[in-house]
Structures are given as C-alpha cells and as structure tokens.
Amino acid sequence: MADVTAAERTVLRVARPWLGRLVGAGLLAAGTELAGLALMATATWLLITAAGQPPVAALTVAIVAVRTLAIARGVLRYTERLAGHDAVLRIITEVRARIFATLADRPARATDRSGDALSRLVSDVDAVQDLLLRVLVPGAAAGLVAVLAVAGAAAISPPAALPLALGLLLAGVVLPALASALTRRTAARVAPLRGALAVDAIDLTAGAADLAAFGATDATLAKAAGRAAELARLERRLGLVGWAVDGAGVLLAGATAAVVVLTALRAGTSGTLVGVLAVGTIAAVESALALVGAARQRTQLDTALARVAALLTDAEPAREPAPAAGEPGLDHVSVTYRAGAAPALDGVTLRLPPGRKVAVVGPSGAGKSTLLAVLAGTVAPDAGQVTGAGDPHRVGGLFADAHVFHAPVRDNLLLARPDATDEELAAAAGPAGFLDWVHDQPAGWDTEVGEDGGQLSGGQRQRLLLARALLLRPEVLVLDEPTEGLDPGAADAVLASVVAATPGALVLVTHRLRGLAEFDEILVLDAGRVLDRGRHTDLVARPGWYRDQWQTQESDERGYLSLGAGT
Incomplete structure (x- = not known):
C-alpha cells in the first residue's frame, strides 16, 4: 500500500503506547491465516493420499494435524480479535478524550456545529x-502470509514459486492500488457529507420549534x-x-492456481503435491486479497482521518504556556479575531489579588x-500579558457555553x-x-437531569452549573451571567451567597447591575475598551452608560415587583 499519510502518522503517534498490543494482534492474525493455509494443504494431501487406500498408520499424523490446525485456527482467530479490540478500544478512548478536550478548550469556530462535532467524535x-x-x-498479516506461502511453494516445487x-x-499490490484509485474521489466526499447530515439531524430535532416558527421546516x-x-x-x-474489484480478485486466484499447477506438472512434481499446491495457491491468494479490502477501506477513511488528525494536532500545545507563578490578571491585553476587524479587547488591564x-x-x-475567555486561556491575546491562564485550578468557573450532560446530578458536578x-x-x-432542590428529589444526587438538563427548569439548570463552578474552587472564579433565568429576588440572593462563599478572587460578567454594591471594582466595557471603572457608588454618581443603565433597570424592576412577580 501507499506511504503512510500525515493523518495516519498523527493517529499512530497517539496509538504508540499500545502498538505492542497491535503487533501481537497482527502476529495472531498471521498465525490464523497460516493455520488456515496449512489446514487446506494438509487436508488436500490427506484426501488425495487416502484415495490410494494406504495403511491407516500412514495417515495418522495428517489426521491429527488437520484436527490440530482446525482448532488452532479458531483459537487464534478468537485471541486475535480479543487482543486487537482490546488495543483499539484503548486507543480510541484516548483519541475521543483528546478530541473532546480540543473542542471544549478552543474558541468556537464556524465548523464546530454540534452535529459536526458529534460526527467527529463518533463516525x-x-x-x-x-x-x-x-x-x-x-494488511501486515497478509504480507507475512504471502512471503511464507512463496517459501512453502518453493520447497515443494521451485519453478511453481515464481507464478x-x-x-x-498482483493480488497484494496491483489490485489494492486499483481499488484505491477507483474509490478515492468518491470516498473523499463521504465523511463531510456524513458530518453535514448530522448537522441537519440536530437542526431538525433540537431546532424543530424555531424552524416551524420561521416556516423553514420543509x-x-x-x-x-x-x-x-x-x-x-x-x-x-x-x-x-x-464488487467489481472482488470479482477480479476471485478470477485472479483461479488463474494463478492454474498457472502454478501447469508449472508444477512441467517440473515433474508428483500429483499429490500438485494438488496441495493448487489448493494452497487459492488459499494464499485469497489471503493476499485482504490487502484489496484494506486499501479500499483506507481510501474511504482518508477524509475522516484527516478531520480527526486536525483535532489531535490542535490538542497539542499551540502557544507557549502562561507562567505558572504570579498574580492572575491581564496587562494591556488586546484580542482581534480577524485581520482588519475591530478588536474584541483593546488594551485591557485587570488585577486580581x-x-x-x-x-x-x-x-x-x-x-x-472574550475577557473571560482570555483569563481562562481559551483565547490567546494578540498583545499584552496574561498570568494564570490555561490552568483551571487557577482560573475557572461558569462560562456561557457550559454544558449539562445526560447524567445524574452527582456526575455533572463531579466534572x-x-x-x-x-x-x-x-x-x-x-x-x-x-441544595434544597436536590434534597426534594427521591434520588437526591443520583437524579437524572436529562439531555442538556432537559429535566430541569432553566433556573435549576443554571444553579447546577453555578454549583459546579463553585465546586472547582479555583484561585480566580469567573462567572458569565450566573443568575440568568432567575427572577430578580432569587438572583440577588444567589449572587450574594456566591460572593460570600468565594474566598478567592471573583470576576463576574453580568447585564444586571443590582447586587454590585459590594464589589471592589466594576469595569464598564464597550467595543473592547474600558470606558469607565470604579465602585458602584462612584459610577452611579457620574454621568455615563453605567448610571443610565442603573436607572433604567431600577425602574423596570420596580414595575416588575409592583405586579407581584418578584418572588
């Protein structure tokens, strides 16, 4: 087959700790094929020899060999499958873990639609x-068997070894190359189509209501x-x-056996051994034809492997790690997502003792x-210094894209x-x-929350995510809209409790300005720049966005409470 591609090298690097197990599985596969080949040859010799009615003692060894090879073939096949799947399941567990970590840690991209990400993790x-x-x-087993088959034929009839x-x-090199060439262009389109179809399935199920509302379902x-x-x-x-290539392989096996038989007869080989060569040739060529299937399969996997390799490459450190020591914070940090676009952050400085x-x-x-993402290390700054980023024990918490898994409450928190x-x-x-909600459930911490927390109300789902963030206990707790989905009274109570329960530094992103009176500093951002900063009392005392927003929210919440909906 062709040289190893870059994607395959990336996958094999991940598989390196288990390559010994794979080599063992390959040797067992070769042993299985050799046992089958020897079984066919020995059984053929036994049948032809038995037709001459020799003494039973002359056949005893062959009879025992046939039984032994038949049993050995089954045992070797079972052991090979057991060893191979054990190694491969360990490898793909590591691959899936790395891909999940890459998708979770890197900034969201246009291609990271949930269906496409699922396709990458599964298909x-x-x-x-x-x-x-x-x-x-x-492939490795077939190559080894082919070499040994030629050596065995040379021992019986040297001229027959050449055909x-x-x-x-032809069976192990030419036909695989032909199969690969015929399937490459078509196979390259299959993996992206599967990913796109997975996106469509997610859109049609999770977004059914939105599609219906906009008349886009059809x-x-x-x-x-x-x-x-x-x-x-x-x-x-x-x-x-x-089907066409496999048919050509069957014809090739028959033609090769015919040429081998004619060559052996011309060389004066005995009839019994000619029969052994004929059957052995068919078995050997069929074993080599496994390379056709392997080549065809490999071609069909190229696109999918390239998609996997891209995420495995992303999983490798792409930037220098931030220094572990030092007070977490930002120093004149700027971030621009696209060349020529306005900066998402522009010279922001933040101290977090x-x-x-x-x-x-x-x-x-x-x-x-974006500021929280830079602090957490999922977005690299274009300029400035970041301290503490990338270490969840130093900077971590609740982000806007936090996910609730279809698992018990306990498992969601233990993440x-x-x-x-x-x-x-x-x-x-x-x-x-x-906590009160958990205690009210018959199963307590083992209560299933459903897909993406579907068994919870919006407020309870947010409380679960907030509890998970608090359980992490990082040096700097970052919270992106932690009280979203809660009514004003509950939001005030939860925010006050969280602030009191956070011994370390806290960075809170919020649209709601109530409850910020006890914060040491408030940053007012607009277009990536710090427009204003200070304590709550200072900001409401001077004209600006903060005071205008504060007055608007106070008026809205007084109206909300006057309707009796505040609790």
Whole structure:
C-alpha cells in the first residue's frame, strides 16, 4: 500500500503506547491465516493420499494435524480479535478524550456545529478503529502470509514459486492500488457529507420549534433529504466498485492456481503435491486479497482521518504556556479575531489579588465574554500579558457555553472535582440555591437531569452549573451571567451567597447591575475598551452608560415587583 499519510502518522503517534498490543494482534492474525493455509494443504494431501487406500498408520499424523490446525485456527482467530479490540478500544478512548478536550478548550469556530462535532467524535473516530483493525492488522498479516506461502511453494516445487509470487504481487499490490484509485474521489466526499447530515439531524430535532416558527421546516427537510440521497448514491458507487474489484480478485486466484499447477506438472512434481499446491495457491491468494479490502477501506477513511488528525494536532500545545507563578490578571491585553476587524479587547488591564471581587458590565458585544475567555486561556491575546491562564485550578468557573450532560446530578458536578465528597457537593450547591432542590428529589444526587438538563427548569439548570463552578474552587472564579433565568429576588440572593462563599478572587460578567454594591471594582466595557471603572457608588454618581443603565433597570424592576412577580 501507499506511504503512510500525515493523518495516519498523527493517529499512530497517539496509538504508540499500545502498538505492542497491535503487533501481537497482527502476529495472531498471521498465525490464523497460516493455520488456515496449512489446514487446506494438509487436508488436500490427506484426501488425495487416502484415495490410494494406504495403511491407516500412514495417515495418522495428517489426521491429527488437520484436527490440530482446525482448532488452532479458531483459537487464534478468537485471541486475535480479543487482543486487537482490546488495543483499539484503548486507543480510541484516548483519541475521543483528546478530541473532546480540543473542542471544549478552543474558541468556537464556524465548523464546530454540534452535529459536526458529534460526527467527529463518533463516525470519524470510528475511522481510527477501522484503520487499525481493518487496514493495519490484516494488511501486515497478509504480507507475512504471502512471503511464507512463496517459501512453502518453493520447497515443494521451485519453478511453481515464481507464478505464485507474481499472482500474490498482483493480488497484494496491483489490485489494492486499483481499488484505491477507483474509490478515492468518491470516498473523499463521504465523511463531510456524513458530518453535514448530522448537522441537519440536530437542526431538525433540537431546532424543530424555531424552524416551524420561521416556516423553514420543509426547506430544511428537503436539504437533509438531498444530502441523504447523495450519501446513499456515493455509498452505492463504492459498493459497486468493491464488487467489481472482488470479482477480479476471485478470477485472479483461479488463474494463478492454474498457472502454478501447469508449472508444477512441467517440473515433474508428483500429483499429490500438485494438488496441495493448487489448493494452497487459492488459499494464499485469497489471503493476499485482504490487502484489496484494506486499501479500499483506507481510501474511504482518508477524509475522516484527516478531520480527526486536525483535532489531535490542535490538542497539542499551540502557544507557549502562561507562567505558572504570579498574580492572575491581564496587562494591556488586546484580542482581534480577524485581520482588519475591530478588536474584541483593546488594551485591557485587570488585577486580581486574592479576595478581590470585580464585575464586568457593558452592552452586548462589548467584549465581556472574550475577557473571560482570555483569563481562562481559551483565547490567546494578540498583545499584552496574561498570568494564570490555561490552568483551571487557577482560573475557572461558569462560562456561557457550559454544558449539562445526560447524567445524574452527582456526575455533572463531579466534572469539576472527581474526588469531591457528598459534603463538598452540598457546600457548593448551597450558595447556588440548588441544595434544597436536590434534597426534594427521591434520588437526591443520583437524579437524572436529562439531555442538556432537559429535566430541569432553566433556573435549576443554571444553579447546577453555578454549583459546579463553585465546586472547582479555583484561585480566580469567573462567572458569565450566573443568575440568568432567575427572577430578580432569587438572583440577588444567589449572587450574594456566591460572593460570600468565594474566598478567592471573583470576576463576574453580568447585564444586571443590582447586587454590585459590594464589589471592589466594576469595569464598564464597550467595543473592547474600558470606558469607565470604579465602585458602584462612584459610577452611579457620574454621568455615563453605567448610571443610565442603573436607572433604567431600577425602574423596570420596580414595575416588575409592583405586579407581584418578584418572588
């Protein structure tokens, strides 16, 4: 087969700790094929010899050998599958963990639609499994068996070894190259189509209500149906090519056996051994034809492996790590997402000594979430210095894209600290206002929350996420709209509890200005710049965005409370 591609090298680097297990699986696969080849040859010799009615004693060894090889073939096949799958499942677990970490840690990209990300985590990672189990292991086994088969034929009839070698070369090199060439262009389109179809499925299920509201359901269904039809057409084409190549392989096996038989007869080889060579040739060529399937499979995996390799490459450190020592904070930090675009942050400085409470406010699009992402290390600054970024034990908390998994409450919380006790869970859930809800559930901490927290109300889902952030107990706790979805009274109570329960520094991004009177500093951002900063009493005393917003919110909340909806 062709040289190892860059994507395959990336995958094999991840697989390196388990390559010994894969080599063992390859040797067991080769042993299985050799046992099958020897079984066919021995059984053929036994049948031809038995036709002459020799003494039973002359057949005893062959009879025992046939039984032994038959049992050995089954045992070796089982052991090979066990060893191979054990190694591959360990490898793809590591690959999925790395890809998940990459998708979770890096800034969101246009291609990171949830359906496409799911396709990469499932379908594309399955390509790694297929590469190892259906390409690497059988390919190596077939190559070893071909060499030994030629050596065995040379021992029986040296002239017959040449046509056998030629047939194995055609079956193991020419046909795989042909199969790869015929399927490459079609296979390159399959993985992206599967990813796009997964995005369509997510849109049609999770976004059904929105699509219906905008009258876009039929158009989205038609687009998904078109993609599904195109994917089915491509897969039918791949199946047709596979059928044609496999048929050519069968014809090649028969032609090779015929040439080997004629060559052996001309060389004066005995009839019994000619029969052994004929059957052995067919078995050897069929073993080599595994390389055709491996080459075809490899071609179909190229695009998926490239997508996996891109995420595995992203998982490797792409920037110099921030210094571990020093007070966390920002020093004249600027961030620009695209060349020529306005900066998302422009020269922002923020000091975060232990215990300092800072609120970041401003209109939508002001750069508040970008500031938190820079602090957390998921966005690298274009200019300035960041201290403490990238270490969740130093800077961590609740971000806008935080996810709730379809799992019990306990498991969702333990993502922050896997070794936390029930007492520590309670200590984190209490300030978030989530503990009473947990105690009211029959299953307590083992209550299932549903897909993305679907069994919870919006407020309880937010409280769960806030409890997870508090459980982390980082040096700097960052919170992006932690009271979103809560009514004003509950929001005030939860924010006060969180501030009181946070011994370290706290950075709060919020649109709501109530509850900020006790904060040490408030930053007012707009278009990435710090328009104003100071304590709450200072900012409401001077004209500006903060005072105007404060007066508007106070008026709105008084009206809300006057309707009796405040509690």
